[in-house]
Amino acid sequence: MLGGECPKPCKGKWPTPPFDPRFPNQNQTRNCYQNFLDYHRCIKTMNRRGKSTQPCEYYFRVYHSLCPISWVQRWKEQIKDGTFAGKI
Amino acid sequence: MAYPMQLGFQDAASPIMEELLHFHDHTLMIVFLISSLVLYIISLMLTTKLTHTSTMDAQEVETVWTILPAIILIMIALPSLRILYMMDEINNPSLTVKTMGHQWYWSYEYTDYEDLSFDSYMIPTSELKPGELRLLEVDNRVVLPMEMTIRMLISSEDVLHSWAVPSLGLKTDAIPGRLNQTTLMSTRPGLFYGQCSEICGSNHSFMPIVLELVPLKYFEKWSASML
Numbered sequence: 001m002l003g004g005e006c007p008k009p010c011k012g013k014w015p016t017p018p019f020d021p022r023f024p025n026q027n028q029t030r031n032c033y034q035n036f037l038d039y040h041r042c043i044k045t046m047n048r049r050g051k052s053t054q055p056c057e058y059y060f061r062v063y064h065s066l067c068p069i070s071w072v073q074r075w076k077e078q079i080k081d082g083t084f085a086g087k088i
Numbered sequence: 089m090a091y092p093m094q095l096g097f098q099d100a101a102s103p104i105m106e107e108l109l110h111f112h113d114h115t116l117m118i119v120f121l122i123s124s125l126v127l128y129i130i131s132l133m134l135t136t137k138l139t140h141t142s143t144m145d146a147q148e149v150e151t152v153w154t155i156l157p158a159i160i161l162i163m164i165a166l167p168s169l170r171i172l173y174m175m176d177e178i179n180n181p182s183l184t185v186k187t188m189g190h191q192w193y194w195s196y197e198y199t200d201y202e203d204l205s206f207d208s209y210m211i212p213t214s215e216l217k218p219g220e221l222r223l224l225e226v227d228n229r230v231v232l233p234m235e236m237t238i239r240m241l242i243s244s245e246d247v248l249h250s251w252a253v254p255s256l257g258l259k260t261d262a263i264p265g266r267l268n269q270t271t272l273m274s275t276r277p278g279l280f281y282g283q284c285s286e287i288c289g290s291n292h293s294f295m296p297i298v299l300e301l302v303p304l305k306y307f308e309k310w311s312a313s314m315l
Binding site: 014015016017018019024026027028029031032064065066067068069070 | 178179180181182183184186188197199200201203205239241243245260265266267268269270
């Protein structure tokens with residue numbers, strides 16, 4: 001059904017990733033990848049500081065909506081194997 | 089969808105496609121006018137006994153046939169640019185749907201909320217039911233809510249494909265490793281057909297796209313049933 005949880009600060013249900021002016025054009029590859037990176041970096045930093053990872057949910061929601069499932073699975077495998085090329 | 093003996097575009101189902109239709113009518117009329125004028129003048133040239141062997145200059149007519157084409161080109165360019173910018177307007181989509189091209193089928197992912205994904209294969213001709221369209225029907229249609237702005241993200245898992253739906257004025261290349269975005273908005277419910285538009289192997293002609301645009305309530309019911 002339409003309506004998952006909306007990460008704070010946001011009231012109501014999560015609609016879909018909003019327009020991101022950093023990626024205004026047709027090629028949204030970087031939008032997906034950047035949010036994936038930002039989510040993992042956020043989780044790593046919050047965990048290191050012992051804080052709640054709730055603010056990282058926004059990045060999760062965006063990359064989960066935008067990134068093809070196969071890409072996310074491949075990257076997760078690479079992170080697990082230690083072969084992921086991005087800096088997290 | 090396409091119909092036998094079709095000469096023009098399919099009926100528009102989105103505002104952009106309506107604009108494109110009108111622009112095409114406008115430009116084609118200009119093309120017809122110029123062509124008939126030229127043909128008429130050629131026929132005049134070929135059927136006259138009059139000659140003039142001492143032409144030195146023709147400043148006036150040269151000015152006219154320079155200024156007039158410039159004006160005509162501007163009259164074509166301005167509406168064209170208007171539509172181009174209209175297609176690039178920032179809108180806030182209500183839904184994001186991803187489609188991945190494969191050899192030789194499309195797969196669709198709705199991951200805004202739960203993870204809903206499915207494949208969409210063409211129905212072989214031998215398995216068509218009476219009334220169904222040959223080479224156009226699929227087993228799982230892409231159900232979408234009508235009158236809502238939808239962000240379509242298109243990519244490929246293997247070779248180049250292209251995701252096209254003519255009645256919505258959409259055609260976007262599916263490139264492996266790249267995520268191409270286009271905006272979909274249908275003004276009416278219905279079934280809208282398209283076909284893969286980039287050569288991708290032996291079954292390139294046999295991986296169609298079918299969009300089923302329905303009211304939001306039906307879309308919500310469908311997506312819940314698909315999970």
